[in-house]
Amino acid sequence: MLTREEIINVATLARIGVSEKDVENYQHDLSAILDYFKKLDELDVADVEPIGHITGMQNRFRNDSNDDFGKLGKEEIMKNAPETKDGFIKVKSVL
Amino acid sequence: MIKELHKKLINKEITSVQLTQDYFNAIEKRDAEIGAYLTLTKELAMQQAEFVDAKISKGENIELLEGIPGAIKDMICVDGVRTTAGSKILDNYIAPYDATVIKKLKECGAVILGKTNQDEFAMGSSGENSAYGPTKNPVDPERVAGGSSSGSAAAVAGDEAVWSLGTDTGGSIRQPAAFCGIVGLKPTYGRVSRSGAISMGSSLDQIGPFAKTVEDAAIILSAISGEDSLDATSAKSSDKKYEDYLTGDIAGKIIGVPKEYVESLEGEIKNVFEKSLEKFKSLGAKIEEISLPHSQYALPVYYIIMTSEVSSNLAKFDGIKFGMRFDDSAESKSQLSSSENSNATSKKLLETYLDTRKIGFGAEVKRRIMLGTYALSAGYYDAYYLKAQKVRALIRKDFEDAFKKVDFIYSPTCPEVAFKFGEKSNDPLKMYLSDIYTITANLAGVPAISFPIGSVVEDGKALPVGGQLIGKWFDEEGILNMAHTFEINKQ
Numbered sequence: 001m002l003t004r005e006e007i008i009n010v011a012t013l014a015r016i017g018v019s020e021k022d023v024e025n026y027q028h029d030l031s032a033i034l035d036y037f038k039k040l041d042e043l044d045v046a047d048v049e050p051i052g053h054i055t056g057m058q059n060r061f062r063n064d065s066n067d068d069f070g071k072l073g074k075e076e077i078m079k080n081a082p083e084t085k086d087g088f089i090k091v092k093s094v095l
Numbered sequence: 096m097i098k099e100l101h102k103k104l105i106n107k108e109i110t111s112v113q114l115t116q117d118y119f120n121a122i123e124k125r126d127a128e129i130g131a132y133l134t135l136t137k138e139l140a141m142q143q144a145e146f147v148d149a150k151i152s153k154g155e156n157i158e159l160l161e162g163i164p165g166a167i168k169d170m171i172c173v174d175g176v177r178t179t180a181g182s183k184i185l186d187n188y189i190a191p192y193d194a195t196v197i198k199k200l201k202e203c204g205a206v207i208l209g210k211t212n213q214d215e216f217a218m219g220s221s222g223e224n225s226a227y228g229p230t231k232n233p234v235d236p237e238r239v240a241g242g243s244s245s246g247s248a249a250a251v252a253g254d255e256a257v258w259s260l261g262t263d264t265g266g267s268i269r270q271p272a273a274f275c276g277i278v279g280l281k282p283t284y285g286r287v288s289r290s291g292a293i294s295m296g297s298s299l300d301q302i303g304p305f306a307k308t309v310e311d312a313a314i315i316l317s318a319i320s321g322e323d324s325l326d327a328t329s330a331k332s333s334d335k336k337y338e339d340y341l342t343g344d345i346a347g348k349i350i351g352v353p354k355e356y357v358e359s360l361e362g363e364i365k366n367v368f369e370k371s372l373e374k375f376k377s378l379g380a381k382i383e384e385i386s387l388p389h390s391q392y393a394l395p396v397y398y399i400i401m402t403s404e405v406s407s408n409l410a411k412f413d414g415i416k417f418g419m420r421f422d423d424s425a426e427s428k429s430q431l432s433s434s435e436n437s438n439a440t441s442k443k444l445l446e447t448y449l450d451t452r453k454i455g456f457g458a459e460v461k462r463r464i465m466l467g468t469y470a471l472s473a474g475y476y477d478a479y480y481l482k483a484q485k486v487r488a489l490i491r492k493d494f495e496d497a498f499k500k501v502d503f504i505y506s507p508t509c510p511e512v513a514f515k516f517g518e519k520s521n522d523p524l525k526m527y528l529s530d531i532y533t534i535t536a537n538l539a540g541v542p543a544i545s546f547p548i549g550s551v552v553e554d555g556k557a558l559p560v561g562g563q564l565i566g567k568w569f570d571e572e573g574i575l576n577m578a579h580t581f582e583i584n585k586q
Contacts, residue, residue, distance in 0.1 A: 002469075006469075007465075008431050008432065009472075010465055010468050010469045010472065011431070011432070011465065012432040013468050013472060014406060014452075014464050014465055014468040015410070015413065015445075015448040015449060015452050016449065016452045016453055016456070016461055016464060016465065017431075017432075017449035017450055017452065017453030017454075018431050018453070019431070020431070023431065026462070026465055029462055029523060030462070030465060030466055030469065032523075032524060033398065033466060033523065033524065034466075034469070036394075036395055036398075036524060037395045037398070037399060037479065039391070039392060039395050040392060040395050040396070040399075040482055040483065040486055042392075043392065043486060043489070045482060045485035045486060045489070048485040048486075048488050048489060049485070049488060050481055050484035050485045050487070050488060051298075051484045051485075051487045051488045051491065053298075053328065054284050054298065054491065054538075054539065054540030055283065055284055055285050055330065055540050055568055055569075057285065057328065057330070060327045062324055069191075073191065073192075076175075076189070076191035077191045079189060079191075080187075080188055080189060080191070080416075080417035080418070081415070081416060081417055082414060082415065082417075082418075082419070082420035083415075083420070089415065089416060091415055091444065092415070092443045092444040092447050093443050093444070094443070094444050
């Protein structure tokens with residue numbers, strides 16, 4: 001069973017707010033699923049190459065250039081931001 | 096169905112505007128009960144339909160899909176249209192561009208009726224995880240439509256669209272297609288560009304069609320597939336017209352039935368499946384038992400890889416760049432967070448993140464982000480993600496070995512028919528098990544189609560059973576022709 005501290009640590013890493021009740025639920029739910037994952041311990045995969053790209057595709061390259069969305073495009077994008085100022089996305093104070 | 100409608104359009108028996116209006120009327124009549132749609136795009140649809148009608152009246156040639164109305168899963172961006180992915184966190188998000196598949200469909204002249212309901216961020220197998228209410232199965236409204244592309248399946252099955260698009264990460268096209276009694280196709284990983292589809296598990300996701308017939312699914316696939324510089328994982332275009340490969344001839348084809356999939360099958364589904372094997376035999380195919388020895392590890396591998404990728408992909412929903420922001424000071428006070436991150440300097444920003452994601456995401460999405468974050472966190476990467484990617488290589492090897500002996504792999508799409516609401520929603524593991532036959536195709540990257548093979552009677556209702564054909568990498572035409580041949584030879 002995952003400890004209370006482990007759950008709070010994961011929740012903080014995941015940036016998900018949790019209450020005491022949530023912590024208890026996650027302790028139960030996540031532990032059950034992690035136990036199920038243990039099935040993989042049956043296999044010895046020491047010599048197996050992990051999958052990179054499933055159909056074996058290699059790196060692809062394109063010109064290092066940017067497309068401008070134009071004024072209209074920028075407006076459309078910025079409309080979706082919760083808070084903007086002078087054409088920039090406003091971030092909460094960090095100081 | 097698309098070809099018939101196309102003929103009627105060019106013979107001027109109907110207009111695209113009429114046809115489109117008929118579908119909006121059907122939606123108005125039925126959708127309050129079914130819940131297939133989240134947003135209707137009436138203005139866009141009518142413009143598209145009028146444009147096609149003008150071409151026809153001027154005597155210009157039109158393509159097969161021109162003027163034919165369909166629906167788009169809300170996971171896929173349509174320029175200027177609300178795109179929620181079934182989540183509250185994107186409740187007010189207006190897509191500022193078209194996904195590549197939408198661009199292609201618009202170029203083909205297809206008419207877009209609206210955006211369809213789904214499990215939140217495509218996480219679920221029943222449609223019950225939508226933040227906007229469940230989708231009901233048109234075959235029996237007391238039952239789920241399947242998931243996660245619940246609305247796209249229900250729209251086609253309930254005659255609220257001719258065709259639709261879904262996304263499939265572990266079965267999210269094929270399972271709802273099976274539950275609703277229609278055709279659903281997950282193409283090979285890379286066959287269709289994902290640019291503009293909201294990502295879930297990026298090494299698994301594919302976009303694909305739903306339709307009433309295999310031929311219609313083939314027509315949609317021809318329209319949406321192809322290489323795209325905006326999706327670096329997309330494969331070289333084949334420029335195939337998949338509908339031209341439906342010969343109706345499958346003589347000599349070898350179908351492998353994995354013993355690991357069917358040994359636990361029971362009851363009526365087993366009967367329906369065995370009858371379908373007989374049908375394939377009578378059409379000239381050969382049936383062989385095969386083994387996919389690592390099948391038993393597919394579900395844990397899938398849930399490790401998918402949740403890890405989910406935790407990374409969904410980090411962008413933070414209440415700052417787009418989507419909803421929730422700042423609730425009462426919430427913030429109750430938040431627990433570990434000390435390293437809650438020092439006074441970044442408190443305000445952190446609180447915004449914690450509140451927004453706590454309130455904006457539903458329970459299943461948070462559960463998967465938590466699992467994936469745990470699996471990727473320091474000290475666990477080797478034990479979970481890396482190990483899963485290694486076992487995934489063994490699963491792909493199973494398929495490579497099988498395809499040396501057989502042309503296709505065949506099983507039921509799901510171990511069950513559509514279940515009733517609430518039956519599984521409290522047990523995540525039980526819900527995950529409904530993906531047991533579908534997830535391997537995503538893990539191996541191979542194409543797979545679900546098509547109706549019969550039905551099972553429960554509570555006086557004939558509930559559809561889907562058969563799943565898996566093909567070799569990029570052999571979409573092979574599985575389409577197999578399913579088509581089965582379909583046209585049903586009594």
